[in-house]
Amino acid sequence: MSEHSSAAERFRVLGAGIFSLVLALGVARFAYTPLLPLMQQQAGLGVAEGGLLAAVNYAGYLSGALLASLIGDLVVKDRLYRMGMVLAVASTAVMGLSTDPLVWALSRFVAGLASAAGMLFGTGLILNWLIRHNHRSELGIHFAGIGIGITACAAAVALMSQWLDWRQQWFALTVFGAVLLVPALRWLPSPGRNPASHSAAQMQDRPPTVGFLRLFMAAYFCAGIGYVVSATFIVAIVDRLPGLAGKGSLVFLAIGVAAAPACILWDLVARRTGELNALIIAAVLQIAGIVLPVTVGGLAAALVGALLFGATFIGMVSLVLTMAGRYYPTRPAKMMGKMTLSYGAAQILGPAVTGWLATAVGSYAAGLYLAAAVMMVGTLLLVLLRGLEKREMSAAGLVPCPQA
Numbered sequence: 191m192s193e194h195s196s197a198a199e200r201f202r203v204l205g206a207g208i209f210s211l212v213l214a215l216g217v218a219r220f221a222y223t224p225l226l227p228l229m230q231q232q233a234g235l236g237v238a239e240g241g242l243l244a245a246v247n248y249a250g251y252l253s254g255a256l257l258a259s260l261i262g263d264l265v266v267k268d269r270l271y272r273m274g275m276v277l278a279v280a281s282t283a284v285m286g287l288s289t290d291p292l293v294w295a296l297s298r299f300v301a302g303l304a305s306a307a308g309m310l311f312g313t314g315l316i317l318n319w320l321i322r323h324n325h326r327s328e329l330g331i332h333f334a335g336i337g338i339g340i341t342a343c344a345a346a347v348a349l350m351s352q353w354l355d356w357r358q359q360w361f362a363l364t365v366f367g368a369v370l371l372v373p374a375l376r377w378l379p380s381p382g383r384n385p386a387s388h389s390a391a392q393m394q395d396r397p398p399t400v401g402f403l404r405l406f407m408a409a410y411f412c413a414g415i416g417y418v419v420s421a422t423f424i425v426a427i428v429d430r431l432p433g434l435a436g437k438g439s440l441v442f443l444a445i446g447v448a449a450a451p452a453c454i455l456w457d458l459v460a461r462r463t464g465e466l467n468a469l470i471i472a473a474v475l476q477i478a479g480i481v482l483p484v485t486v487g488g489l490a491a492a493l494v495g496a497l498l499f500g501a502t503f504i505g506m507v508s509l510v511l512t513m514a515g516r517y518y519p520t521r522p523a524k525m526m527g528k529m530t531l532s533y534g535a536a537q538i539l540g541p542a543v544t545g546w547l548a549t550a551v552g553s554y555a556a557g558l559y560l561a562a563a564v565m566m567v568g569t570l571l572l573v574l575l576r577g578l579e580k581r582e583m584s585a586a587g588l589v590p591c592p593q594a
Contacts, residue, residue, distance in 0.1 A: 200325050206377035207316045208335035210275060213370040214308025216339015216446075218278035218301040219247065221363050222285075224347040224425045224439045228356045233289055237554075241545020244422040245538045246295045250302020251309075252534030258310035259530065264318060264381040267311045274307020275374050279367040286360030308374075315381060329508070330454035336504050337450030342366075344446055348439035397517055399582060403525070405575050407532040410510060412568025413473065414536025417503045419561035420480055421445075422541050424499075427554040428483060428492050437489055441496045448500030456505035457512075465509050465516075466576045472509070473569040476502040480562045484555040507533075 222244070229235040235243075254274070261267055281301040285294060316332055346366070350359045398406070424445065425438030460468040479498030482491045514525040544557030 196323070200320070200323070202377040203316055203319055203379070204331055206374055207312055207332040208338065209370045209377070210271075210308045210312045210374040211333070211335030212339035212342060213275060213367050213374055214278045214305045214312070215336045216343045217363050217367040217370070218282055219251070219305040220340050220421070221282070221343040221347065221360075222247065222298070222301075223422055224344050224442050225356060225359060226423070227426050227429050227438060228347075228351060228359070230426070232356045235291075235294075238545040238549045239291055240426070241422075241541040241543075241548070243291075243294055243298050244418075244541035244545075247298035247302045248418065248534060248537035248541065250299035251306045252302070252530065252538065253299075254303040254306025255310055255530040255534055258306060258314070264315065268315060268380050271307050271311035271315060271378075272375055274304040274311065275371055277301075278304035278308065279364060279371055282360060282367050283364040286357040286364070312374075312378070315378060318381060319379065329511075330457050333453040333504060333508055334450045337446050337448070337452065337500065339446070340449060340500075341443055341446030344439050344443035348443065351439070397525070402575065402578055402582065403528065405571055405578065407529060409469075409568045409571035409575060410529050411532040411536045412564045412571065413506055414533040415540045416473075416476055416480060416561045416565035416568065417506075418537040418540040419544050419557045420499050421503065423544060423548075423554045423557060424483075424496065427558065430554065431483065431487065431492070434489060434492060437492065440489075441483070441492050444493050444496035445500035448497040449504045452501045452503075452505040453508040455501070456509055460509060460512070465513050466572060466579060469506060469509050470569060470572045470576065472502040472506050473565060473572060476506070477562050477565045477569070480558055480565065484558050 226235070226240055230237070230240060257270075258267075261270070277300050281297045281304060284297040284300075288294065313329065313332060317329065343363070346363065347359060350362055354362060397403075425442050428434050428438040428441045429436060456468055456472065459471065463471070475498050479495045479500075479502065482495030482498070485491075510529060514529065518525050540557075540561070543560070544554065547556040547560065548554045550556075
């Protein structure tokens with residue numbers, strides 16, 4: 191194969207990954223966030239019910255993530271990935287077909303499964319293809335699909351809301367998802383039966399200690415709470431702030447714009463500071479992004495907060511994936527299954543608690559303060575984790591390295 195054709199195929203595979211994340215994360219999962227206020231106004235969706243639907247969505251994602259951690263066969267992963275992409279489109283259509291909360295809940299759960307298929311199966315298949323074909327693992331480019339998906343859906347909802355009701359918008363997003371489905375499926379080659387790279391035999395797992403892993407899981411749980419509250423309710427929160435009615439979709443758009451290049455930027459930060467230091471920096475910035483809309487007020491503060499949040503939440507996930515690959519290069523899903531359990535539990539708990547708080551106090555702002563407080567605890571755990579890592583490396587006679 192010529193260098194030109196090899197490069198073209200690499201771009202097609204990376205393109206498949208980007209389109210799959212736009213579909214699975216942008217349309218199937220995160221389109222619910224900008225549409226939430228409209229569904230509350232036009233479809234009779236209650237505040238607490240909105241939080242429960244988000245929790246069901248994350249329960250679906252967690253179920254898919256745990257399934258992904260148990261499956262090692264690439265051919266099976268490929269089949270489940272393709273099924274997930276089709277379900278992403280179908281679950282989007284179902285949201286506009288009914289006003290029954292049970293039907294919505296089923297749709298949100300299936301959308302969570304589909305988003306896990308795109309995020310975990312799709313990412314694993316693309317990474318495997320890149321390694322087998324001697325390309326660099328450019329997952330920063332791949333994960334840009336999440337930010338692009340959020341941006342595209344936020345912009346689409348903001349534009350469509352001028353002409354279409356909530357139901358028509360779900361159908362329009364279904365058509366958009368069906369278009370994305372084509373390259374997401376066609377551009378990703380099916381894996382062979384012997385996918386291992388030549389370098390796989392030279393890789394050696396260096397698992398962390400039990401204490402390190404438990405502390406890391408606790409910190410990642412806190413990160414999950416910090417992420418899910420803003421990701422789910424930021425549009426509804428901003429729309430209810432004084433003078434910001436109707437500006438929530440613009441703020442959500444800013445999150446997507448900031449998220450698109452975030453993984454690439456945080457990879458650069460981690461190269462200079464080390465992954466744990468990069469995680470600490472990202473956590474501090476995310477706390478600021480979470481509380482700015484409700485503490486300072488005004489559109490400018492809300493937009494700055496959205497940019498900070500968007501630039502950090504997916505970066506933290508990417509950094510944790512990188513660390514899992516460093517500890518378990520031959521089977522990163524071993525650690526990620528445990529980490530995903532922690533992060534996913536937070537994503538189920540966070541929306542449900544926030545919806546309950548909003549009903550009790552009459553405002554979603556309480557959920558943001560809770561998320562910021564939990565993130566502060568998580569940041570302290572990361573600081574402790576950094577100290578533990580230094581002690582363990584010192585005891586093993588190793589010298590800490592920013593790129594370790």
